[in-house]
Structure formats: structure tokens, C-alpha cells
Amino acid sequence: MLLSLLNSMPGAVAFGLIWGIMAIGVYITFRILDIADLSVDGSICTGGAVCIMMIQKGYNFALAMLVAFLAGMLAGFVTGLLHTVLGIPAILAGILTQLSLYSINMKIMGKSNQIVNVDKYDLLVSLRYIRDVPFYRNSIFVISCLVLLLIGVLYWFFGTEAGSAIRATGCNRAMSKAQGINTSFYTVIGLMISNGLVAFSGALLSQYQGFADINMGRGAIVIGLAAVIIGEAIFSKVFRNFALKLLAVAIGGIVYYIVYQLVIWLGVDTDMLKLLSAAVVAVFLAVPYLKDKHFTKAFKKGEEK
Amino acid sequence: MLEIKNIFKTFNPGTINEKTALKGVSLTLNDGDFVTVIGGNGAGKSTLLNAIAGTWQVDSGSIIIDGKDVTNLPEHKRAKFLGRVFQDPMTGTAATMEIEENLALANRRGKCRGLKIGITAGERKEYKELLKILGLGLENRMTAKVGLLSGGQRQALTLLMASLQKPKILLLDEHTAALDPKTAAKVLDTTETIINRDKLTTLMITHNMKDAIVHGNRLIMMMDGKIILDISGEEKKSLTVEDLLHKFEEVSGEEFSNDKAILG
Numbered sequence: 001m002l003l004s005l006l007n008s009m010p011g012a013v014a015f016g017l018i019w020g021i022m023a024i025g026v027y028i029t030f031r032i033l034d035i036a037d038l039s040v041d042g043s044i045c046t047g048g049a050v051c052i053m054m055i056q057k058g059y060n061f062a063l064a065m066l067v068a069f070l071a072g073m074l075a076g077f078v079t080g081l082l083h084t085v086l087g088i089p090a091i092l093a094g095i096l097t098q099l100s101l102y103s104i105n106m107k108i109m110g111k112s113n114q115i116v117n118v119d120k121y122d123l124l125v126s127l128r129y130i131r132d133v134p135f136y137r138n139s140i141f142v143i144s145c146l147v148l149l150l151i152g153v154l155y156w157f158f159g160t161e162a163g164s165a166i167r168a169t170g171c172n173r174a175m176s177k178a179q180g181i182n183t184s185f186y187t188v189i190g191l192m193i194s195n196g197l198v199a200f201s202g203a204l205l206s207q208y209q210g211f212a213d214i215n216m217g218r219g220a221i222v223i224g225l226a227a228v229i230i231g232e233a234i235f236s237k238v239f240r241n242f243a244l245k246l247l248a249v250a251i252g253g254i255v256y257y258i259v260y261q262l263v264i265w266l267g268v269d270t271d272m273l274k275l276l277s278a279a280v281v282a283v284f285l286a287v288p289y290l291k292d293k294h295f296t297k298a299f300k301k302g303e304e305k
Numbered sequence: 306m307l308e309i310k311n312i313f314k315t316f317n318p319g320t321i322n323e324k325t326a327l328k329g330v331s332l333t334l335n336d337g338d339f340v341t342v343i344g345g346n347g348a349g350k351s352t353l354l355n356a357i358a359g360t361w362q363v364d365s366g367s368i369i370i371d372g373k374d375v376t377n378l379p380e381h382k383r384a385k386f387l388g389r390v391f392q393d394p395m396t397g398t399a400a401t402m403e404i405e406e407n408l409a410l411a412n413r414r415g416k417c418r419g420l421k422i423g424i425t426a427g428e429r430k431e432y433k434e435l436l437k438i439l440g441l442g443l444e445n446r447m448t449a450k451v452g453l454l455s456g457g458q459r460q461a462l463t464l465l466m467a468s469l470q471k472p473k474i475l476l477l478d479e480h481t482a483a484l485d486p487k488t489a490a491k492v493l494d495t496t497e498t499i500i501n502r503d504k505l506t507t508l509m510i511t512h513n514m515k516d517a518i519v520h521g522n523r524l525i526m527m528m529d530g531k532i533i534l535d536i537s538g539e540e541k542k543s544l545t546v547e548d549l550l551h552k553f554e555e556v557s558g559e560e561f562s563n564d565k566a567i568l569g
Contacts, residue, residue: 161418164402168410171399178358178397179466180384180414 005265010130010140012257017143018125018204019223020253021150023231025197026224027249032158033170033190035083038094038221040198042101043075045217047199048206049108055116055207061124065203072199073192075101080188105214115211123207139208146204147250150197155243157193166190198224222277227252229284307334307474307506312356312366326352327363328530334474339500339507341517343549344527350510351392353527354476357508359383370473385415388467388505390460390480397463400452404443404462407451408432411466435465439495457488461495468499475500477509481516493520514546524549528557 022044029037047068054064075097082093106112118126125139135141157163168176169186176183198220206212231245231252239248264270314327326349334340342350356363359380367376370386391397398407409424409432429447436444439461443454451459460480467475477496481489493516500507511517517524524541526534526549533556536544 157420159423160420161413161423162420164406164410164423165418167402168399171401172396174391174396175399176410177380178384178387178389178391179410180381180416181410181418182379182381 001265005261008261008265009258011127012261013254014125014127014130014139014143014208015205016227016254016257017140017147017250018201018208018253019227019257020147020201020250021143021204022198022201022220023224023227023249023253024150024154024246025194025201026221027228027246028154028190028194028197030225030228031170032167033187033194035090035170035187035191036094036221037076037079037191037194038091039075039079039097039101039191039195040094040224041217041220042098042105043072043195043199043217044202044205044220045105045212045214046071046075046101046108047202048212048216049105049114049202050199051203052114052116052206052212053108055121055123056114061122061207065124065200068203069196069200072202073196075199076192076195077188079195080191083191084184084187102214109212109214112215113211113213116207118210125204125208126210127208143204147247151243151246151250154246158242162186162189219274219277222274222281223253223256225285226256226277226281229281230255233284306336306371307332307357307508308367308369309333309353309357310367310369312363312368314352314356314361314363326530327356329366330530330532331366332525332532334506334508336506337504338523339505339521340509340523340525341521342508342510342525342527343512343514343517348527349530350527351478352530354478354508354510357474358387358389358476386473388470388472388475390463390467390475390477392479392482394456394459394463394483397466398451398454398459401450403448404436404451404454405429405432405447407462408435408466408469411469414470416470435469438498439465455488457484457492460484460492464492464495464499468503468505471503471505473506475505475507477507479510479512482512496520514549518544518546518549526553526556528553533557 022040026037026040029035050068050071051061051064054067055061079093079097082088082096083090088096116123118128125142127139129137129139129142158167165176165181166186166189168179168181169183170190173183202212202216205216228249229252231248231250234252234255235244235248239245260273263273263276268276309330309332311329311331312327313325313329315323315325317323330349330353342353344350355361357368359375359378363376367374369375375383375386389397399410402410405424405428409428412428432447433444436447441458441461443458443462451462454462463480480496481492484492496509497520499505507521509521518541522541523535523537524544525532525536534552
């Protein structure tokens, strides 16, 4: 029994890292732009669908992943336009994109799921590349390198003038406009980068599990948020640097999947897992609010005395 | 130079909340003018400043800065010409970003923001010197998050940010109203210093009649969406609060009833 749990650990780490990339995308909208973007539920599948279909057609996996990234950016662009140009609230704009992506993803794949066989095609990562392969082919190693690379690029980008403008937009729109920042433009850019990353993780996910499925993104935003929140809960006191904060989010993804495996191993009904995930996220989102409310009350009482 | 020609603004037109906040305001500021603006609540002072800043478009009339018609420019494009400090100390700065990052953002006002590094080593040195002028010790806390600063410190920083790229017009919207009297006086001092140093054309709203008289070379009073008094030159220099109250009664035909403005 315990052995089966241990056996499932490397897989959990690989899954966690892939979702960690997705969660970094969520972090960009949720924490940096201060927008809850629900398009990610659709764009993760778009990334997977584009990647699988291109690999099936014989394209190189690197090109397939690049196109998946661009497809995700396009999805973010649409959400961004709906929100900034047409004035639709961000959450609703995300839902509209997500729903339309369901149709688009069906059209990309032609049916509700598509597989790639790792024996037939050259893939970057796969369930099969976890054991008995040289370390540089090991999926955990490969994905770890990708995560570090992405964090490096994002760290650089958010330190540039344009990246700083995105951070300022998320922090204080009135101030940003007063400083000549086109907040609509940078909101769209932020959404594009976020959805690009999410689609990229979808491309990795579909290769890793060997298939893309129309429902693979269901509840993705909740898993992404869970990873963000877990990462912050564990490391917020230690990791102050931006790059380390992103690393914390990726590690949050791993922790999520290890706990996930643990819960399955404990024999919890797998149908209940989504409910459980949502409940965990709800609790963690509520804690800072309740804490704040409680503290303010205590403070006021203290003052009255 | 700023020219405002006959601008009108109505909020929520066609609803029960309809309010015409500006009723044909015309105003010309010459270069180097430091104009203080007073008036009761709802007189249209902040609306006038927001109209200049482009928070929304005016219904009619035109706004010209340095010969360029900016009436239809969106807020972020107009920012090129304007330095702004708001009433709420939270509004003028990005709380989750560092002091030096805020300054770097302001230093790029009106410029294209590309993939160059967001803040250079040279800028850091420059900011350190500029922060010393404020006398708040912020030069030693340049990587502190702005959210950790007090309201007065934030307003002083916002002033510095507004003047980093010399603005054509400096807009101050009751920027000391949320501060305690001592801090308010200090921030006003800093304001004076920066305006004199850079010879900035300034429009400053205040609730405090004394401040309005002491500062600047020209004073305007607003009521009900119009400018009802415009005093400058020698007349402004010899003005007292009593004079101002008399003039208000003369022009408006009613007593000045805003306690806050009288007592402040």
C-alpha cells in the first residue's frame, strides 16, 4: 500500500510542476493584475489541443508548443478586448472566452479527445519518461528546467519598463493613468502573457499524459489558485523576491498534487476531489479577509477602552 | 499655458441623479501662475481639475495646453503634460511597489515604455539626491514598499513624482486635506519649494481660505459650477479672510456657509 503511494510520487511531482506553470499564469492575472481571469479553463485545453494536433500532423514538438503558447495569447487577447474595449467585467469576459473556447477546442481536435502515442511520436515529456531514462530525458528534470527558465524570463520582463507598467496597472489604475500608463493596453498584455503560459502548460500536460481532452481544463482556475495560495501560505514569510515568489507558486503546484495523491491513496472517492479542491481554496481565500475583520474589530474595541 | 474655454459637464444626464457640475467655465493660466481654487462642497473644484486631467471627456468646450488642443485626448495621453497630486494619499502612489520603482514609473511619464530595464543605476543616484530635499529620510529607504509610508510621506513622494518630468501644469486636488495640520503645513512647504524651484504653472484646490490667500499669485472662487471670483496681483497680496467672505456675499448674494472653509 505504502509502496503504491511512493510510486505515485514522481508522477505527482511532474503533474505538480506542469500545473505550477499554469499557476504562474494565474498568478500574473490574479496577483499582479488583480483580475480573476476565468478564460484559463478554456485556454489550457486550447494549448493541449493545438499541441497534440500539430504533433499528430508531424510537426516538431517545440514548434507545436510555441504555437500553443501563441494560441493561448490570442485567447487572452480576446478576453482583454472584451474587458477593456467593450467594458465587460473581467470575470464575465473570462467566462465568455472560456465558453467560446469550448467550441473552438472541439473544432481544433475534431472530436472530444485526441491521443499521441509516445512510441510513434517524438515528445518532450511523457509519463513513460519518469523511470529508466537518462536524467536529461527525465520529464521531471525537463519540466523543472522549463519552470526555472520561465521564471527567469518573467523576472526579467517584470523588471522592464513595460513589466513595471503592468505591475503598476494592477496595483493602482488611477495612479498609473496619471503617470501616463495606458492601463487598458497593459491589462491586455498581462492577460495575453498569462493565457500564453496557461496554454503552454496545457501543451506540456497533453504530451505528458499522451492525450488532450475537451474537459481537461475544467476547474483549472481553482487548481491554479490553490497552487498560488499554497505557495504563498508556505513561503510568503521567506520569499520576498519576485522570482522566488514565482518559484513558490510552482512549488505550490507540486504540494497540491502530492496532497492530491495522498487523498486518493487514503481512499477518498475521486468524484469528491473537485469539491474538496474548491473548499480548500475557499477557506484559504477567506482566511485573510476574516483575519482582517477580526483584527479591526479587536483594534476598535481596544480604542474604546 | 493653459486655456479652458467654456466647458460644460453634466453627470448622469437624464436620471434623477443628474448634476451639472461645470456650467461654462473659462480660465486662462499664464506660464508660472500659481492659482489657488476655493469654494464650498459641490462647487465644481475637483470636477474642473478632473476635466483638465481627462478623467472623463467634457460635454462641450475646449481645453488647450501650450497651444495643443487636448480636449479629446484620453487621460493617459494627457498625463504627458500634467503632474497630479490627489486628496487621498493612497491614490497617487503604487502601494505594493518600492519607493524607487514609483519614482521610476513617474520618470517615464509621457515616454514610450519598452523592454529596457525599469530603473537604472544612474536613476537610483538621482532619486537619492531628490529624496533628500523632502527631509523625510526616504533616501535611506528607497527599496521600501510605499504602502509602509505615512500619508504625509506619500503626498511628499507624490509631489516629487509629479515634478520629476517637469509638467506643463501641476494639479493639486486638496492634497493636504487628509493630513494632520502639522504634516499638512510641511507638505505645503515642500509644495512651495518644488513649485518655486521648477517655476511650475499650478492649480491648487484647497478647503483652507488662509492657505488660498497665503499661497500663489492668483485666487479663484467657484460656486455652483462657475468661477465667481478671480483675484490676482496686488489685490490678492493684501487679501484677508474677511475680505474674501465679504466678496463672496457680494457676488453670490448669500452668506458663506461652509464652516470648514471658514475655520480651516
